[in-house]
Amino acid sequence: MKIKTFLFAAGASSLLFSCNNQETVEKKAEEHVHTHTVEDVHTYAKPEEAVVTHLNWDANVNFDTKTISATATWDIKTSEDAKQITFDIFDLNVSKVTVDGAEANFTVGDFDENMGSPLTIDISPEAKKVAITYTTGDNARALQWLDAEQTAGKKKPFLFTQSQAILARSWVPTQDGPGIRFTYDAKVKVPSDMIALMSADNPKERNETGEYTFKMPQPIPSYLLAMAVGDVQFKAISARTGVYAEESLLDTSVYEFSDLENMVQAAESLYGPYAWGQYDIIVLPPSFPFGGMENPRLTFATPTILAGDKSLVSLVAHELAHSWSGNLVTNATWDDFWLNEGFTVYFEHRIMEKVYGKDYSEMLASLTRQELIEAAHDMMETMPNDTKLKLDLKGRNPDDGVTSIPYNKGYFMLRLIEEKVGREKFDAFLKNYFETNKFSVMTTEQFLDYLEENLLTKEQMDELKLNEWIYETGIPDNLPVVKSNRFNVVDTARGQWLMTDILPMEELTENWTTHEWLHFINGLPRKMSTDKLAALDAEYGFTKSGNSEISAAWFQPTIRSNYEPVYGKVESFLISVGRRKFLTPTYKALIESDKKDMALDIYKKARPNYHAVSRETLDELMDYHQEK
Ligand code: BES
Ligand code: ZN
DSSP states (O other), X not given: OOOEEEOOSSSSSEEEEESXXXXXXXXXXXXXXXXXXXXXXXXXXXXTTEEEEEXXXXXXXXXXXXXXXXXXXXXXXXXXXXXXXXXXXXXXXXXXXXXXXXXXXXXXXXXXXXXXXXXXXEOXXXXXXXXXXXXXXXTOTTEEEEOGGXXXXXXXXXXXXXXXXXXXXXXXXXXXXXXXXXXXXXXXEOOTTSEEEESSSOOSSOOSSOEEEEEEEEEEEGGGOOEEEESOEEEEEETTEXXXXXXXXXXXXXXXXXXXXXXXXXXXXXXXXXXXXXXXXXXXXXXXXXXXXXXXXXXXXXXXGOOSSSTTTHHHHHHHHTTTBTTTEEESSGGGHHHHHHHHHHHHHHHHHHHHOHHHHHHHHHHHHHHHHHHHHHHHHHOGGGXXXXXXXXXXXXXXXXXXXXIIIHHHHHHHHHHHHOHXXXXXXXXXXXXXXXXXXXXXXXXXXXXXXXXXXXXHHHHTTHHHHHHSSXXXXXXXOOOOHHHHHHHHHHXXXXXXXXXXXXXXXXXXXXXXXXXXXXXXXXXXXXXXXXXXXXXXXXXXXXXXXXXXXXXXXXXXXXXXXXXXXXXXXXXXXXXXXXHHHHHHHHHHTTOHHHHHHHHHHHGGGSOHHHHHHHHHHHTOOOOO
């Protein structure tokens, strides 16, 4: 069976899905056989009237004014009676629009703080190309313009984009829904001492002109549009993998990611060929708000994964896995976000198992499980509905849906299915799923249909309580159990130390990896005696650890127990790192342990370094209103 997306000839902003193969769009719309419509509430686009198919982007990146000036020329496909085409924009200053070369009327509709504004352009059904000339605004949320001091080299500024979920519209006028795909090419002009890179085929060297051209021949949704501009260099890891980083981080990065080719091969052996040609990683400056972002051909990564011992490379496995789950088979709307992230966490763990062995990957799964239980527990009090796998983000920022749930509850539901049918069957199913649905979109409901047609009986689905997993709050009682012998050892050692003050023997701990230490720290009481914390710190040096995950974990019991020796490190960490996953729990710990003043003092210093994405979350957490 093949599931395809069809655009239909009239109606609201929706996409029509069908479960059988038909030639024409109109036929589809008439037949209504096994079809249902899906509304994407986070785009103003009306693809059924006119939809984009290809982008030609001609841009100039200006570091003095911190703006991008560009013309986006879109190839479009229209319905028979199309009168307008609608784009999403966010704080873009549109100066001119042409349709097939002739100047055209356009209107910018009301601004919504999540959605931005609709840009509506008059067209006829014959229209083929729409060109929009514009400059980005001061509130371009996808863009972070960094001063030289915020980079490793401290000599040249830096720019990077973050388009997911609906921020692409703040740097390119686009039909900004995950269900709309297009190919692109681009010509980008940057200062001649910098290189420009995109989610496309990329230059390996800087040139003297500062002008770069790009081609992305595989269709992508606009949340995967990406660009980075800075003083970075490339080093190959294998024929098709490599890393871009500032010079001072390049060798470290090559070492850290030296298993990259092995990971790609592991992934391919599981679920079929890598579809995107080259796979590179760019190490961004520390203000990057995420751990990683799966921009096609060029994963964006935080430098906080450069631990020096490859201990945090599961993040690379995660972003690589998105080359299948997410980038090939894409969540139809942000309410179906778990289809991107849950599948990716599952796939990530499978890659890690293949490359580093099962006892290693089961430690990761165990950490995932603890995180899920804690997050679900907290969320049940504040936002229970967001503990459903299928989200309801209407009228909200899709960023609200980025919690542990789509990632880890999604992962465990897939693991539950694997445990039911056995790995062999599940792997064959998944491989087929990616192959059958590549370069198209998937809704939660379509996935359930697909599951029933290809893997499970209705009875089995009921037995596994899949409806409860997807449509109900909390964690079902059949959450798979993870057994990690390596963690059992840690639990015993920690328990003993808590009771007796006897630290685990060195023969035991000398072989512990970062994950065992994380488990050790995560299992400490949230509030405990500072003497005991000091004893640990003296022995294992957690406060001065250079491993970002260890630091963030260590901040929890120490901040909550008022362990003062950690405060200096907390401050320097919060000022230098912009990764939201670390910032939120650390600021939370300060607030919840009566140190709101300290949190605010640090935040005032650190905030200018943070990306808008992190700022928005933290402003709310801290109830912070910028002084004008
Ligand atoms: N695609 C996400 C990042 C994202 C999600 C950005 C939603 C904006 C909106 C990326 O693949 C991701 O999940 N990153 C994680 C990595 C981790 C789970 C290994 C992160 O940044 O922490
Ligand atoms: Zn992800």
